[in-house]
Amino acid sequence: SQQGEEDPQALSIQEGENATMNCSYKTSINNLQWYRQNSGRGLVHLILIRSNEREKHSGRLRVTLDTSKKSSSLLITASRAADTASYFCATASIQGAQKLVFGQGTRLTINP
């Protein structure tokens, strides 16, 4: 079964608005990562947050991690048309930490 489950499955907003995507997982983790995928090909690493961290920022991205609820959120502020993509969370569990397990993704559409 998938370790990470993103919510919502699809999100459509206007350019300039903020986009929030959520991820829930099941087991104890070493770290959680977010990736972006354009056009169904290679994924691009966005940000990594370790299990002992609660919040991390990178440019317009903000990631939070709540290990007690086994959940994470990705916030993209001041969205742009170029942010249109699929976003995936991925977890490295403490057991079997050598590989990332990906969720099903959130399809984000930014309307001009």
Added chain:
Amino acid sequence: GAGVSQSPSNKVTEKGKDVELRCDPISGHTALYWYRQRLGQGLEFLIYFQGNSAPDKSGLPSDRFSAERTGESVSTLTIQRTQQEDSAVYLCASSLDLAGGASTGYTFGSGTRLTVV
């Protein structure tokens, strides 16, 4: 190289034929991973390599699938007697370290889109 390179980028094959997919990771990256992604779906783990060894092959769907890595560099994923359900994008990634690429995450290639007709 500067990034992870996969070839071919697209492959159309007839049902029952064998195919080989190639991945050139970033030089010096210890770990190499293969994933499969069906249309509109998430990534399905297939196998990972630490050096030339494959400690976890648990995701390989059947014995028609095999992979190897040589020289702690290039990896080849082989699918024998392809079936239509094998149609997907096959993605390769590498990372500097294990623990899910705990320091810098994974770097992905652009994938091989396999279509079995």
